[in-house]
Amino acid sequence: MTVTYTAAVASSSIGCFLKLLFRWRGSLYKLLWREFLLFTIAYYTLSILYRFALNDTARMIAKYCQEFGNLIPLAFVLGFYVSVVVARWWEQFNKIPWPxxxxxxxxxxxxxxxxxxxxxxxxxxxxxxxxxxxxxxxxxxxxxxxxxxxxxxxxxxxxxxxxxxxxxxxxxxxxxxxxxxxxxxxxxxxxxxxxxxxxxxxxxxxxxxxxxxxxxxxxxxxxxxxxIPLVYTQVVTWAAYTFFFSCLMGRQFVDAGKTEDVFIPVFTFLQFFFYMGWLKVAECMVNPFGDDDDDFDINxxxxxxxxxxxxxxxxMHSELPELIKDQYWDEKRVRTSIHSGIRVL
Incomplete structure (x- = not known):
């Protein structure tokens, strides 16, 4: 069933949306925690290898991935794909017939x-x-x-x-x-x-x-x-996973002489949350009649x-409440003449 949260943001205030960040059902964290855990484990495994085991050739590969991985147009591909999926999701809801x-x-x-x-x-x-x-x-x-x-x-x-x-x-x-x-x-x-x-x-x-x-x-x-054409879904999936595979190698600390060592790649992790979250949105909404949190409860x-x-x-057929005069029945109505401007009681 689609997760409803509009009552929690009924009035705009400072931090109105912040209260939604701690919900679990239908959240980004519920969708991404497995993938994020695997990404983190893989990143730090490679980090240990880069620091203590690999030679200069491996470090050159890391620099190569860093330089050319950003050429993948992930934001454009994902953005257009998700917009198509969301529009299709809403159209499917509007097609549900009500008797x-x-x-x-x-x-x-x-x-x-x-x-x-x-x-x-x-x-x-x-x-x-x-x-x-x-x-x-x-x-x-x-x-x-x-x-x-x-x-x-x-x-x-x-x-x-x-x-x-x-x-x-x-x-x-x-x-x-x-x-x-x-x-x-x-x-x-x-x-x-x-x-x-x-x-x-x-x-x-x-x-x-x-x-x-x-x-x-x-x-x-x-x-x-x-x-949605399968080829486009494949393009989006390949783009997302290839980009973050390149990040595993390209975002490592490899040049101790020129770069400050950042053991926790904060912005790489944020990119993972944003882009992979975008992809998960598409995965959940591409078929709204399934079993995801935001799918329609058709039963x-x-x-x-x-x-x-x-x-x-x-x-209720032909059943009406008794017709009784309403509370304003005996009140005089004031009408304003449009043409003459005269108030008529």
Whole structure:
């Protein structure tokens, strides 16, 4: 689940962001401590060798790495790559379909308090939620682990046994997320024929919303299908690891006669935190439907969508609080005439 910290920085003050530096979950330290430990061990191992065991030829290699390692355009490559990944991450979140809008249309346009009308409303929303589950089953490892087969979806209440048989009998090599959407569209048509929906405009409204919902599901499939080109991911990874491999050799103390010995390379370590942290941001966000701290908790979204959908179209259908005059009902309103400037009581 995405780590939320906005409440901790609700007001700007001195050191507003400093309080966030000591959090562990979703932090830079949690992502980097293993890599940083390996980098530190490798650095000091080479440092001991450079100081006590290696000859002048090895020291020349260190100077060579120091001089030419900085030619790797790491900041440019990483910066552009991370900006693409973050934009893609946010677009994927915006593509997650929420059934609330459809639920409001259903409760407004599918009339009736009898069992048949209630069944239609609930089934429409269940089919929409089922389409989302089937879609995320192909994209999210967490959802696939929770619903590995259609049988598990039936056991969870998203499908009935007869519906499971129908969807399993459909022979297609493609993902079957569209099947529940066909069912809900047919159900809208049936509700119109049975006069549960009063006019054709309401049918069009519901159908347009189903198509918009399908568009979001199709968008999620597109993001899963078309990734950031592998060659660019490889370039970024090679650039980062090659740069810091050169730092292991190039940032050593090798010239005792001209340079002050700095046993702790503070700025090299800071570079490691900044650049490798940047790379870890990309690794965590390139697939937001995984199991990282900042990935989307789709299973909780699935549960929430079904609960809220049933609440809107069933329990709250046509239920209104009693209409009572509000506390300002008897107050006189003062209006200002725009043209004459006269105040009218």
């Amino acid at each position: 609330d809008r459809m639920a409001l249309f259903v409760t407004a346009h599918v009339h009736g308090h009898d069992e048949r009308a209630r069944l239609m409303r609930r089934t429409m929303m269940r089919y929409l939620c089922l389409a989302f589950v089937i879609t995320m089953h192909s994209i999210s490892p967490g959802v696939k682990k929770r619903f590995p087969t259609f049988t598990h979806m039936t056991q969870a209440g998203f499908m009935l046994p007869n519906e499971q048989k129908v969807i399993e009998d459909i022979k297609t090599p493609h993902n079957k997320y569209f099947v529940p959407l066909v069912w809900v569209t047919s159900l809208v048509t049936r509700a119109r024929k049975e006069q549960k929906i009063k006019d054709d405009f309401a049918v069009k409204t519901l159908t347009d919303e189903i198509n918009a919902y399908r568009g979001c599901l199709g968008g999620l499939f597109n993001f899963d299908w078309i990734s 909780s979204v699935i549960d929430r969508n079904l609960q809220v959908s049933y609440l809107i179209v069933d329990e």
